[in-house]
Amino acid sequence: MKEYGVVSEAWAPFNDGKRNFFADPILSEIGRKYEKSATQVALRWNIQRGVVVIPKSVHEDRMKQNIDIFDFTLSQDVLGNII
Template sequence: MKTMSDYGVTPQAWGPFAEGQFGIFTNPILTEIGRAHGKTAAQVALRWNIQRGVVVIPKSVHRDRIEQNFDIWDFSLSKEEMAKIDTLDMGHSSIVDHNNPEFIKMLHSLKIHP
């Protein structure tokens, strides 16, 4: 995140729930913190990212979950809670391998402007 900040880049989490992998919705740390705030593990994960300055783009096709994803603005995580959640950060994407030359080649082939 520091390198991104140094270059004026705002990080985005296009898959802030890791596509439901790794038991994120039932993670003991996230559920414990969520219970203290009356929130779900997913809401805690979104709030953690928001408080770190990450723009989150969660995906769901279920109306109730979409509404829950918006319901993260009425609480804040303490420094201690943020630190607990930080221990879960793998330090890399679990969805794509940014070090894979073929993936990088594909990214560079995308045209976002006509």
């Protein structure tokens, strides 16, 4: 995709909240390490991989949380462990 200048885009980076995404034990554990939520970890993971994320929310507190992901960087170990 890089060769053609194409950027991946995540239209539903939270899986529409299905499968207990917001309480995922792996993302929650990583979040505790960085003092962030599972949601913020997922957004940061995508951003660090060069994926454009479009999280949807109508709640002001969630919108603020969604943008508060640029004050930390996931380690290479963590990036490799999130699938």
